[in-house]
Amino acid sequence: MTAPFDPAHQQASTVCLPPGDWATVLDCLCDHFKAIERGQWLDRFARGKVLDAHGQAIAPDLPYRRGMRLHYFREVPNERPIPVQERILHADEHLVVADKPHFLPVTPSGEYVEQTLLRRLIKRLDNPHLVPLHRIDRHTAGLVLFSANPQTRSAYQQLFPQRRIDKHYQAIAPALTQLAFPLVHKSRLVHGEPFFRMQETAGAVNSETVARVLEKNGDLWRYGLSPITGKTHQLRVHMAALGAAICNDPFYPQLLDTPQDDYHNPLKLLAHSLSFEDPLSGAPRLFQSELSLDW
Known part of the structure; x- marks a missing residue:
């Protein structure tokens, strides 16, 4: 059949x-x-x-x-190649874990169709059933989890809305010497202008981030960021709101006129680790990015 x-x-x-x-x-x-x-x-x-x-x-x-x-099938004529290479860190019958470089979109959108992490992995693994279990921004690098099997997909998808997965990021941003760490930043995030930017506004809190200091290097610090919620651009908006916009951020605190990607100066934000209890086996799973953020 x-x-x-x-x-x-x-x-x-x-x-x-x-x-x-x-x-x-x-x-x-x-x-x-x-x-x-x-x-x-x-x-x-x-x-x-x-x-x-x-x-x-x-x-x-x-x-x-x-x-x-x-x-x-969406197609973009003369789609511009993105000169970065993803890495597959883990692949089994149910789950694929990839390290996404800066500037590569996770899924097709706008001017990107073939030059996306999803399309590249489908071709490399010859698996049309791959579906991302979550997203990270095109400007952000690091770990992305994919379901490889429709039969077990829902079990992994539930990890995120039920908050049964721990996500940890690293970011390089200006020093915040006036604040005590670790700290928790909470706010209400809504879509702003232009439509792809987010902004904080008054109202019921819908976003929460825990921030720690991992390393100090003069005027720049390496922060450990743990998003409790998963709003679009949450970490970027929260760091800008604290007074330390993440280095090389083209959207926050101000939208910069950058018509072309600057591959030598990526956003200093990395999805560094993911840990959870496997919903099928019950075994603890920990994945860590092999990428790093340079000062």
């Missing part, structure tokens, strides 16, 4: 055709996705990159039908 098509496993996007009077599926897609040229859609159809709800390739002259569910 053939397994049903799962667009998430195949890294496909899904669209339900909107109301309209188009003659064909191709006409609808061209009008709905105005930024994608007709020739690009025709090329996708020719290569079997547009599928019906059952995962079967369709022809561009297929008659349009309102509400039809289609799957298509």
